[in-house]
Amino acid sequence: MLRKLFIALSKLKWAQRLISKLGFARRASRRFIAGETVSDAVSAIRQLNAAGIQASIDFLGENAQNAEDAAAAAGQLIQCLESIRENQLRANLSIKLSQIGLALDVEICRENLSKILARAAELNLFVRIDMEDSSMTEKTLSMLEWALSSGFDKTGIVIQAYLYRSEEDIQRLALLHARVRLCKGAYSEPPTVAFAAKADVDENYDRLAGDLLEIARDAGYPEATQDGVVPPIPAIATHDPARIEAVVQLMRLMQIPAQAVEFQMLYGIRRDLQQSLAKEGYPVRVYVPFGSQWWPYYMRRLAERPANAWFFISSIFKR
Ligand SMILES: Cc1cc2nc3c(=O)[nH]c(=O)nc-3n(C[C@H](O)[C@H](O)[C@H](O)COP(=O)(O)OP(=O)(O)OC[C@H]3O[C@@H](n4cnc5c(N)ncnc54)[C@H](O)[C@@H]3O)c2cc1C
Structure with a gap:
């Protein structure tokens, strides 16, 4: 409710x-948002990197209302990529396709995305495409497939465990050896497309995480890169200790090297867990949002x- x-x-x-715009609201938001400027994000990431944790920058914004706003957002995202390199951060970029025009027109979005991915390739950086509500799932997956088939191989996607379709989507992505961030799902979805009960989402999360570990094994366990930029195939994005424990147990059982799986959490949530996993030697990446939106x-x-x-x-x- x-x-x-x-x-x-x-x-x-x-x-x-x-x-x-209200002062109290902006102050409260700082618990989960690094700040409103890119330099706020850079200083938050410096602190994370100093603690052995990687980051993914998110320039906040979604659902561009017109082509000009979508192009402007693409320009800002390119600046984020440049800031990562200029500041030598152990970080990559997360983007939402609706921010660069997917809800307006597929071709507008493709044009903006290709500019972002071309700059990322020049800078040798990785771009993760976030997943939005279920009206965008198919279009987002198709865009990732287009990016990978166009040679932008340092690009990955997000799959949501609450969607019924996700099991098939993971197999579809396995054919491309795509890097997948697995999360539970943050939107409000009808029971026609998504599990409603938390227990069902959790069960599906464990099943899909197992599928991703098998896919990583079949691909020869590609590891996270040393510079903290490119993640391995499975990124386990959750703050739920039971889900994390299930993956750690499976990794032990399957004798998976620690660097072949990444754990991801959101800025400001379960810092203790972020640090303890990093201390145990697992790659950990924190999603760092910034901006006025x-x-x-x-x-x-x-x-x-x-x-x-x-x-x-x-x-x-x-x-
Ligand atoms: C790195 C990352 C990227 C993500 N990208 C996407 C995406 O692209 N698309 C998408 O739909 N969703 C995304 N999500 C959000 C995700 O779908 C969930 O909504 C969110 O992670 C909460 O679910 P949980 O797995 O932590 O489990 P839950 O069962 O919701 O929570 C488990 C425990 O985590 C802690 N916790 C969880 N959320 C909060 C909170 N808001 N405040 C304080 N404590 C909390 C609590 O201790 C809670 O008991 C992402 C999440 C992460 C970590």
Whole structure:
């Protein structure tokens, strides 16, 4: 119920316009957002890198309203790539295709994506394509397939365990040896396309993680690159200790080298777990969002854990 409310709030443009400019709201958002400028993201990533943790930069923004905004966002994303190299960060880039025009027109998006991927290739950087709501799943997968078949091999995607279709999608991606980030899924989906019960999502998560480990084995266990840029095939993106433990156990059973799987978490969530996995020698990457368009992202974090809303409300009374 509360989850649905926050997801609905995430889509309200007027709420975004009104509330995200208020001082208390901006302060509260800093728990999950590195800041509003690229230099805020760079300093957050420097701290992570110093603790042995890699990062993926996310320049916040989604659903471009016109071709000009989509092209401008692509330009900003290219600047993020350049900042990674200029600052010698152990990081790569995460992008949302709706930010560069996928919801407007496939060709606009393809043109913007090819510019981003061409610059990433020049800089030898990896770009992860985030997964959005289920209206975008097929278009997003097709775009990744186009990118890989066009030679942009340092590109990966995200699969959501709550979708029924994900098992087949993972097999489809296995044919391309695609690098896959597995998450539970952050949007509100109808029962016609997604599991509604948490236990079913968790069970599917474990099954799909197992599939990804087998795919990595069949591909000869490609490892995370030493420079912290290119991840291995499976990226296990969750803060759920039971899911992480299930993967660690399976890795032991299958004798999978630690560098052949990456664990990923969000900025500001379960820092203790991020650090303990890194200390145990596993590659860990933290997703670091920055920018002024933080409202939808922040509302999805509240939807995942409504207890976070109290932190948001209590910050109204703090100076
Ligand atoms: C690196 C990364 C990238 C992601 N990319 C995408 C994407 O492209 N598309 C997409 O749909 N989703 C994405 N997600 C979000 C994901 O789908 C989940 O919504 C989110 O990770 C919460 O699920 P969980 O796996 O942590 O499990 P949950 O069962 O939701 O949570 C497990 C535990 O984690 C902690 N926790 C989880 N969420 C929060 C929170 N918001 N605040 C505080 N504690 C919390 C709590 O301790 C909780 O008990 C991404 C997640 C990560 C980590």
